Amino acid sequence: MTTDIIRTENISKHFGDVQAVSELSLNVRKGEIYGFLGLNGAGKTTTIRMLLGMIRPTSGTAFINGKIVSADNTELWGKVGSLVETPYAYPELTVRENLEIFRRLRFISDKKVIDNVVDKLKLNSYANRKAKNLSLGNNQRLGLAKALMHNPEILLLDEPANGLDPAGIYEIREMLSDLATNHGVTIFISSHILAEISRFSTRIGIIHEGKLVKELDTSQLEEISSKRLLINAGNIQLAYSVLVENGFNVEKTKDNHISLKDESAILKPDVIATLMGNAGCPPTLLKVEEEDLESYFFRIIGMKGGIQ
Amino acid sequence: MKSLIAALWVEILKIRKSNMWWATILFFMFVSSMMGLLMFVQIHPEISSKLGMIGNKASMLRFGEPNWQNYGTLLIQGIAGVGLVGIGFITSWIFGREFSDHTIKDILALPVSRSHIVLSKFIVIIIWALILSFVYFGSGLIIGLLIDIPGWNTEIVLKCANTYLITSVLMIFLSTPVAFIASYSRGYMLPMGFVILTLIVANFTGLVGLGPYFPWAIPGLFGTPTEIESMQLNNASYIILVFTSLLGLFGTLALWRFSDQM
Numbered sequence: 198m199t200t201d202i203i204r205t206e207n208i209s210k211h212f213g214d215v216q217a218v219s220e221l222s223l224n225v226r227k228g229e230i231y232g233f234l235g236l237n238g239a240g241k242t243t244t245i246r247m248l249l250g251m252i253r254p255t256s257g258t259a260f261i262n263g264k265i266v267s268a269d270n271t272e273l274w275g276k277v278g279s280l281v282e283t284p285y286a287y288p289e290l291t292v293r294e295n296l297e298i299f300r301r302l303r304f305i306s307d308k309k310v311i312d313n314v315v316d317k318l319k320l321n322s323y324a325n326r327k328a329k330n331l332s333l334g335n336n337q338r339l340g341l342a343k344a345l346m347h348n349p350e351i352l353l354l355d356e357p358a359n360g361l362d363p364a365g366i367y368e369i370r371e372m373l374s375d376l377a378t379n380h381g382v383t384i385f386i387s388s389h390i391l392a393e394i395s396r397f398s399t400r401i402g403i404i405h406e407g408k409l410v411k412e413l414d415t416s417q418l419e420e421i422s423s424k425r426l427l428i429n430a431g432n433i434q435l436a437y438s439v440l441v442e443n444g445f446n447v448e449k450t451k452d453n454h455i456s457l458k459d460e461s462a463i464l465k466p467d468v469i470a471t472l473m474g475n476a477g478c479p480p481t482l483l484k485v486e487e488e489d490l491e492s493y494f495f496r497i498i499g500m501k502g503g504i505q
Numbered sequence: 506m507k508s509l510i511a512a513l514w515v516e517i518l519k520i521r522k523s524n525m526w527w528a529t530i531l532f533f534m535f536v537s538s539m540m541g542l543l544m545f546v547q548i549h550p551e552i553s554s555k556l557g558m559i560g561n562k563a564s565m566l567r568f569g570e571p572n573w574q575n576y577g578t579l580l581i582q583g584i585a586g587v588g589l590v591g592i593g594f595i596t597s598w599i600f601g602r603e604f605s606d607h608t609i610k611d612i613l614a615l616p617v618s619r620s621h622i623v624l625s626k627f628i629v630i631i632i633w634a635l636i637l638s639f640v641y642f643g644s645g646l647i648i649g650l651l652i653d654i655p656g657w658n659t660e661i662v663l664k665c666a667n668t669y670l671i672t673s674v675l676m677i678f679l680s681t682p683v684a685f686i687a688s689y690s691r692g693y694m695l696p697m698g699f700v701i702l703t704l705i706v707a708n709f710t711g712l713v714g715l716g717p718y719f720p721w722a723i724p725g726l727f728g729t730p731t732e733i734e735s736m737q738l739n740n741a742s743y744i745i746l747v748f749t750s751l752l753g754l755f756g757t758l759a760l761w762r763f764s765d766q767m
Contacts, residue, residue, distance in 0.1 A: 248616040252765040268762055271508075274614045285607035289522050298518065301511045302617045406709065 200227045201260070202351055202383040203248065208257030209407075210243050217243040219407040220257065225385055226401070227278035230377045232398030232415075233387040234494060240407040241387040242282055245355045248385070249279055249344070263353065275303070278349035280357055284340025288329030292320055292339055297326055299343045314346040317372070333360035341369065352384045358393055370397050395490035405498040418490060426462045428455040430473060439476040440469075454482065508617045512625035516599070520629060523597055529591060529633075533641040540579050541648030547571040548652065569581045572656040573649065578729060579634025580645045581672055584638065586704065586723035588676045592634045593700030596683040599626050600757075601693025609691075609766060619761045623684075627754070630680050638673035640667065672728035678746055679703075679720055680751025688760045717742040720749040 210218045218240040225231040231491045235241045246252040248259050250266045250273075259266040261273050286295045296311045318338045323331060331339065336359045344352060352373070358366045374397050376382040390395050394401065395415065396452050402495040404410040427450070430436040437455060448456045462469050466483050473480050520526050546552065592686035603609040612622060646662070686698040707722035712733035723746050726738055741766040 208618050244611075248767075251610060251613050253763070268613075268619060271618050275616045277614060278687055279614050281610045285609075285611070286607060287519060287522075287608055289524070290519070292523065293519065298515045299611075299615075302612065302615045303506060303617055304511060340611075 201225065202227050202229075203231070203353075203385055204260040204262075206258045206260070208244070208247055208254040208259055210247060210252060211255045216407050218247070218254075218404075221404070221407070221409050222257075222382070223402055223412065228377055228381045229400055230373065230384045230386065230398045231482075232394035232401045232438075233385060233404065234389070234391060234394055234401060235387070235404035236389060239404045241389075241404060242355055243407075245281060245353055245385070245387055246405070248353055249277075249281065251281075262490075267420065275347070275351040277353065278344035278347065278351070279353040279355075280340045280344045281353075281355045282357060283333075283356075284336055284343075286328035286331075286336065286339050286343075289327060291325050291327055292331070292335075293324045295339060296342060299346060303347050305347055307430055308429045310346050314342045317345065317434075318342045319368075334362060334365055334440055338362060338365070348380075349381060352382060352386075356388055357386060358388065358390055361381070361488060366393065373397065384452070385465060391491045391494055392403055394473060401490070403494060403497050411497045418493065423458070423492075424463050424485055424487050425459040425468065425494070426459075426466055427482065427484045427486050428457065428469065428473075428480050430455075430478045430480050432478040435476065435478040436473055436480070439478065443472060509621045509625060512617050512621045513628055516625045520599075526633075529595060529637055530640050532639045533587070533591060534644045536583055537580065537641045537645035538648055540576075540583050540645055540654055544576050544579060544649065544654060545652045547575075548654065560592050571654060573654055573658055574656075574661050574665070576645075576654050577662065577669070580642060581665065581669050581728040582725075584641055584669065584672060584676075585728045587641075588634075588638065588673060589679070589704055589707075589721060589724070590700055591637055592630070592676055593683045593703075594697065595633050596630050596680040597687050597693035597696035597700070599630055600684045600687035601691075601756040604687075604691035605693060613766055616741065620642070620758055623625050623758050623761050627681070627684070630684075631677055632675055634677045634680070635673065638670070642669055662684075668728060672724045675724035675727055675746060678750040679724070679753075681750050681757060683753070685753045685756040685760065686729060688757050713738065718745060722744045 201224040202224075205221055205223050207220045208218060209216070209220050217222055221240070221244060223231075233241055233244070243252060247254050248261065248266060250268050250270070255312065257310065261277065264270060264273055264301070266273065287298070288290075290298070293311060293315070296314065299307070300311060315321055318341055320335065320338055320342060323335055328336065328339065337357070341357060358371060361369060370393070373384055373386070377384050386394070386398070393416070398415050400414050401418075428436065428440075433453060433455065434456055435445055437449070440455065445457050445459050445462060448458075450456050453460070457463070457469070463485055466485060470480055470483055601613070613619065683696045683700060686699050687693055690696065703721035706717055707716070707725065709717040710716045710722050711726075714733075716726050716736050717738050718741065723738060723742050726736055726742075730737070
């Protein structure tokens with residue numbers, strides 16, 4: 198039996214006339230990494246803030262561990278770590294003092310948690326540096342350290358890769374994957390960096406204009422994403438005619454290649470190669486192109502960029 | 506209780522590590538030394554002309570004979586204005602900086618309740634404001650002794666200290682509406698503007714005889730009572746002051762609890 202650790206039931210949020218989130222229902226099971234995708238302003242941060250009790254939904258309810266999220270329900274947050282948008286810290290305090298604040302506010306008696314999380318986030322060289330003198334990347338690491346210091350069972354992360362260099366992004370991705378896979382931590386992570394999310398999420402939700410437009414398992418992505426056979430030939434005009442004569446649905450791409458979306462062509466490109474070879478226009482390029490998450494995302498939200 | 510103590514510890518750390526702590530202490534010492542300078546000019550009128558504006562002002566104010574009674578009154582008059590601004594400033598900073606530094610979002614989804622965070626902030630405001638009051642009066646006394654104000658009388662000084670302390674406490678009551686405005690406006694510029702406005706309006710209400718009913722004029726009227734009948738404080742004055750304070754306190758608590766924290 199699966200357990201929903203994070204759940205929303207038709208939550209909506211209006212700011213005056215602006216509908217930031219509209220009747221959004223989702224659920225995240227234990228140990229899942231749920232990638233929450235959307236353009237800037239799609240409603241990702243508003244949703245995370247509602248899940249953290251920072252914003253009251255106009256309607257609907259959010260649940261964490263089966264309990265209703267509300268500002269009064271402080272016991273919920275003992276097991277939750279969060280990072281909301283760009284992390285900020287008390288500028289006059291050092292990294293260690295900033296972490297000490299959160300150790301106190303989380304009632305953690307073991308003082309070693311600070312050293313441990315400083316080690317884990319590779320902040321050792323900056324531990325005694327004032328937060329106002331940190332780079333954006335190290336501020337992000339400090340934000341993650343605050344979210345992770347109490348070994349939470351649930352992580353709500355809003356754009357955690359912001360400001361990190363490629364090595365940092367890789368490192369954080371590996372850390373989060375390890376937390377979910379080996380420690381059963383449930384992770385809800387929002388991002389607009391699609392490639393990043395597709396690499397390690399187990400499930401994906403796409404939010405657009407405040408609405409959850411698609412939810413899928415990452416393993417399903419291959420099945421549901423569009424594919425096409427991309428062809429080039431020395432005599433492209435002849436190749437085009439041959440394929441049309443054989444009943445294929447032929448399209449030309451902008452760079453003067455041929456695109457076939459017929460399932461028979463995609464499944465058996467060797468047949469196409471034989472056909473073209475016999476007709477005197479052997480292919481110089483024959484490639485099955487699969488839609489990536491980015492293209493899929495753009496197709497789902499109805500913007501240009503998907504496989505046409 | 507554990508929650509409140511944790512929040513209090515955090516607030517004290519933030520103040521201890523800030524430049525504001527020493528800046529406010531130095532500022533209050535500076536103001537009390539200015540009061541001492543005014544009294545010094547009163548004692549030595551022959552140097553008044555050499556001091557330009559300050560000398561003229563001191564002569565103009567004419568605080569009566571240079572003695573401890575008048576010096577105590579001068580210190581209380583000073584705190585009635587500077588205290589309102591000073592306490593308003595530290596309140597604006599303590600509440601407003603969470604918003605201007607964007608740290609508010611990190612302290613909302615924690616096991617510590619929001620009410621305890623707000624209460625801990627008010628507790629440190631009270632402690633900080635009382636320390637500043639002691640610094641002001643204490644340094645004022647030392648300066649008074651250094652410039653050798655004549656007629657030291659322990660009884661008079663203690664009476665002044667008592668009036669001074671109550672005036673300070675009345676001013677601390679008025680920090681809560683400032684906290685509300687800082688939380689509502691999500692910064693410290695608007696509450697600072699509000700503090701200056703209350704100072705101006707307090708003077709105006711004093712002129713038109715409504716001082717006893719305007720909360721921000723009440724501490725000043727308590728500290729330096731006059732013979733004018735319309736300027737006498739009454740029970741309604743204290744009720745208004747306490748009511749204003751409670752309104753600010755519960756308003757701030759409600760704002761942190763119920764409003765959206767973006």
